[in-house]
Amino acid sequence: MKSYMARPLEVERRWYVVDAEGQTLGRLAAEIARVLRGKSKPQYTPHVDTGDFVVVVNAERIVVTGRKAEQKVYRRHSGYPGGLKTTSFEQLLERQPTEILRKAVKGMMPKTRLARQQLRKLKIYAGPEHPHAAQSPQKLEVR
Numbered sequence: 001m002k003s004y005m006a007r008p009l010e011v012e013r014r015w016y017v018v019d020a021e022g023q024t025l026g027r028l029a030a031e032i033a034r035v036l037r038g039k040s041k042p043q044y045t046p047h048v049d050t051g052d053f054v055v056v057v058n059a060e061r062i063v064v065t066g067r068k069a070e071q072k073v074y075r076r077h078s079g080y081p082g083g084l085k086t087t088s089f090e091q092l093l094e095r096q097p098t099e100i101l102r103k104a105v106k107g108m109m110p111k112t113r114l115a116r117q118q119l120r121k122l123k124i125y126a127g128p129e130h131p132h133a134a135q136s137p138q139k140l141e142v143r
Contacts (some may be wrong), residue, residue, distance in 0.1 A: 004046040005032035011038075013121075014052045015129070020101065021061040023142060029104035033143045036118045037109070048073065049114060053121045060097035060126040064089065065081050074103065098124040 016035060020028060034040055038050030064072065074088035092100055101124055109115040123132060 004043065005046075006043045006048045006050050008048055011043075011048070011050050015045075015055065015135040015136040016052055016140035017057065017129075017132075017133065018140045018142060019031050019058055020056050021058040023062055025062050025064050025100065025104055026128045029101060029108055029143055031140075032056070032101075032105050032122065033108040035140065036105070036121055037115075038084070038118075047114065049118055051118050051121060053132075053135070053137070055130050056101060056124045057120070057128050057130055057133050059124050060093065062097075062101060077088070097126045 018028070018032065032054050034053045038044050038052070040052075041050055044050055045082065046080055069089055074087045074089070074092055075084060077084050089100070102119075103123065105122060106119060109119060
């Protein structure tokens with residue numbers, strides 16, 4: 001019996017819309033990463049992009065549990081001595097609410113070229129409106 005391997009031209013891509021209002025950050029990010037990679041499909045192939053598009057609305061209304069809202073810190077380094085920059089969760093939520101979810105999903109994806117390609121299929125919007133109505137996205141239920 002031969003193993004089935006999906007080909008990039010055979011993959012059918014769907015569009016999903018997720019409302020992030022009241023959703024827990026980590027649980028939502030894990031579900032989005034699963035759909036972006038295509039692991040929710042029976043024809044999943046690890047080395048082929050079989051994933052779907054995901055549109056996230058109301059990213060500014062995402063919640064975190066415990067005291068993460070006050071304590072969580074995002075760090076980046078410029079590569080120069082003393083170049084460590086830190087941003088708190090509250091500051092990032094105020095300035096760029098879409099980046100919180102993007103960083104969480106990116107952290108749950110593999111660190112490969114394929115994952116970077118799959119991450120481009122993620123569209124995040126701070127408010128309830130999105131310009132992808134023409135693709136008629138289906139509502140994705142997150143448990």
